[in-house]
Amino acid sequence: MEERNGHHGENEPETGENEDAAEPPPKQSRSRSDESNNFGLDSNNMETTTAGGSATDERRTSTSNYSSRQRIDSLRKIRPPFPWFGMDIGGTLVKLVYFEPKDITAEEEQEEVENLKSIRRYLTSNIAYGKTGIRDVHLEMKDLTICGRTGNLHFIRFPTQDLPAFLQMARNKHFSSLHTTLCATGGGAYKFEFDFRQMADLQLLKLDELDCLIRGVLYIDSVVSNPSECYYYENPTDPEHCVQKPFTLENPYPLLLVNIGSGVSILAVYSKNNYKRVTGTSLGGGTFLGLCCLLTGCSSFEEALEMASQGESSHVDKLVRDIYGGDYERFGLPGWAVASSFGNMVCKEKRESISKEDLARATLVSITNNIGSITRMVALNENIERVVFVGNFLRVNTLSMKLLAYAMDYWSKGQLKALFLRHEGYFGSVGALLELLDPS
């Protein structure tokens, strides 16, 4: 399952970055400088996310509109060579995005080295790589024009613990001979930098994960329209009528971005370049899976989720009604609310009467509700009403999404809206790819 970042840690000082919504200071020195010391792309031609408002649609159309051959030629000179990758190495998962150009001219095809072709073919003709690598085909973005080239964007993930195998493959395929820049973010970009160089002769361009995350979110939301990238649950408090609905992230600021990976990071985003990490919690996806493995003996996120879907958490948790016989009216607590997560497990008889599925469900519910609760408090403290949840904890995890939608709505009395994005955990790697094409 999921991914990176989310450190426990708190209210760090606003990172100082970009208090100024204006032009951020240029990021320093890319290590590679073969053909381009000037990446001064005209941002008007880039669909990367300029902040704001109604420009979104305009931006989208403009991307497919450039037609001047000249323009392309001029872009070409400053465009990095293929292959284009963006990588996000998290605590649990490595997320990789790969841009497959579909507008390759005959001329280009001839120039293209065999290596590059073979990589392209390998990645695009498979949906699974080795034992653990998976391409999320349903997320693939077709006919995307990016940096003057049109093609498909592929989304691939594999467990961080299999990174050595990946590096071995990169070495076997002589990836380093392509002289590409490998843009990487996530903690692993730092942790494994040496291994990349040592094992695969690859130099990483390390990028800040939160910068990449926000860039990726804003970009994907701006280029994806059908189905809408962003959605929410209508009638979250009514299970019968709770349905997924598209949402347009127009004028999204200020916005709370909650990234649930192994741990959780909560960012307050005020503009494209102005954000701060408000807080985080160590009770995240890694905690869910870790506890489930210990409690039920399961071994994968999917397995844990499957068990959770069949369990009943109220066997494990102590509810308000278990203590008060009903609602605790004095304080407006409904009887169904959880008073103590795992509270029933204090008692030996109850420990013996519950199933593994119940335990998985209770774990999922308590981790999810806790994230919801912290998020709600941060939203109140920061005075932000819109919350976007991302991260691979939410992958195929409708249970948690509905719970979050419910919790946001119920406890805020309808003030807070929980929003979700289809590309859940890939935004960091998309941000890294964008950094390759248009260094900020």
Added chain:
Amino acid sequence: MAAESERVDRSSHSMDKSITLPPNEIFRNLENAKRFAIDIGGSLTKLAYYSTVQHKVAKVRSFDHTAKDTEDDPLYEISMQEEMLARLHFIKFENAYIETCLDFIKDHLVNTDTKVIKATGGGAHKFKDLIEKKLKLRVDKEDEMTCLIKGCNFVLRNIPHEAFVYVKHADSEFRFQNTHPDIFPYLLINIGSGVSIIKVESEDTFERVGGSSIGGGTFWGLGALLTKTKRFDELLQLASKGQHTSVDMLVKDIYGGSYGSLGLTGDLIASSFGKSATADKEFSKEDMAKSLLHMISNDIGQLACLYARLHNLTRVYFGGFFIRGHPVTMHTITYSINFFTKGEVQALFLRHEGYLGTIGAFLKGAEEDNPNQYSWGENYAGSSGLMSTSPDLNPMQRARSGTFDMLEMDRLERQLVNLPLLQDPSSYIPDTVDLSEDALAREYWLYCFEEALDGVVKRAVASQPDLPEAAERAEKFRHKYLHKLQTLRHQPFAYGSLTVRSLLDTREHCLNEFNFPDPYSKIKQRENDMALKYFQKAVKSLEELSWEQRQFALVRGLLAGNVFDWGAKAVSDVLESNPEFGFEQAKRQLEERPWLVDTYDQWFERLKGPPHKCALFFVDNSGIDIILGVFPFVRELLCRGTEVVLASNSSPALNDVTNNELQILTERIAAMDPVIQSAVKEDRLTLVQSGSSSPCLDLSRLDKVLAGVVRERHTDLVIIEGMGRAIHTNYYALLSCESLKMAVIKNSWLADRLGGKLFSVVFKYEMPPNKKPTTLDHVPVMPS
């Protein structure tokens, strides 16, 4: 949620449940008990009752001296009277003993017209029938949260040093907090099986602003599943031995080091239990328990901070069975709060946290008695004090765990308030040295009090020659006080910060407990008699001096008078061996100027200026001190046109002059001295009670009447006399008016510490900080 469940002591399983209760130690004063309340948690029961205690008090009554004034008659007669004292009793015991305890109460409860017992706590319904059957009292259930808050307000208001900060590796783990004059607003985080977060704004206004389901029950329940360890205590024990880094995914596990740009260090937990998802290995119980403890403590700490920030509160108290005196959880919660607020908010804990529910339930039932309109004081003699439940228990404590814990609060006759002249009531600390933080000083004073015990016992017996069983009672007193001293040696934090004052007060409480209300009554009487005979002569010789000489002679006389102090061992030895130790001899004993602390010149300069409007004088000993030292000094002030308010103790402590005695003395002096007489008549000399019965002085707990007088008279000078009031306490007290602190150091250890010697003099004249002339900056300060 608040439903609580506590540690179940191992011993309770093997112990016979039909134990015989030691009746003179617990459930005391049941005869007159009324107004019961009970708080039954998951494993501990807390019982409260109100009772009246018959108590001996010493009274003095003036003889009619106008009729026959024979030389041999004493000045006044001393009598012992019985008084009723209102006392609250709180007892905590394991649920296993509940039946035994109820039987015991039933058997000892006589002549009560109580019909109802107030009940709270998660277990109240479970034992409802049993209570009703045994005690024949109707169980009346009260809301848990309301009880909790009422109890919390009560202890914060009435018990100094109730709240503390926990510092794991410090010399003293417990840093007791000053009671802020205004206890509101605050946040109470109650960590029971779940968490309730309550914002308290006034006595009757509070709101549950939030909570969390991840609480003590989560630690216990998940812990039991993960480690197969059933008991809460054992889980904490496991946790204290574990390493969380093998289970948790740290920032450095992801980054290889720190995440520098966000300032997240490598050792921070990125994902709790993050490693147990990928590593194919067994984890130790200890490590999992530790990881779980961190996860839950951090989570609660984070939420607490978010709520504190949202409501803009900085006082955050933690309670509930998850905390209840467990160093392990107090530490992890403290750590979390420090981390999340960067030290802006301190996690506060309460000494009597376990009693809050029952105190609150009791108060609910006693509303018609208006308990909140009185001031209450913790009775050190009848209260067990805070016990550390650290894994490495000391022997005394192990013996006690699993049995009974008690808290007794006496209703004070006077309502106590701050001295209005304190510069900053919220930062005022009465005590000069915190013995809980100063190990050397602690050793010395504990030894000193132990050494002095024989003498105290002897004097106690001597004070009641007509009562044959006095000797036996005195032995019981000895035993009790010795036991307290031993407890304090192991647990200096038992009653808040350990100070010379608390040691003295504990001794007074123990003496009272065994009906020795005033062991010095006869000595005081004799000395007052003797000194009165010299009063006129002393005044006359002073009047013969020049103004300049007289000012110095008055100060010198006051200091010499202060040498007469039975509270100080060095002096009591001399006095006991040589009762004729005279005033002149005392003057010779005094240190020559320059004194150890000497600002006499500034005082003298000040005297040349306009008179003070009104002086408040906290007096010390009876006899020579008050009569030949203080009165001439007061007389001079009166002559200058300064009104004087003499504040003396409400009840006896050592040989300190009590308000009662001082009234008689003043009458007698007035009869001899027209200056005093007219001052009394014209209300320029007023006597007030301090509200205290301690040889020391806490300026934040003074009689409300005194505070009123001080305000009305526009008091602009405060004089504090004696070692107990001016050195052990208030040496550093800052006042908003001029002050004079005078004492003779009659303890060689203390003299040594201060860089002086026995009978060194402290004369400290101070201006309020804003008016202070620069010349006063050279006052030597006390090394701490």
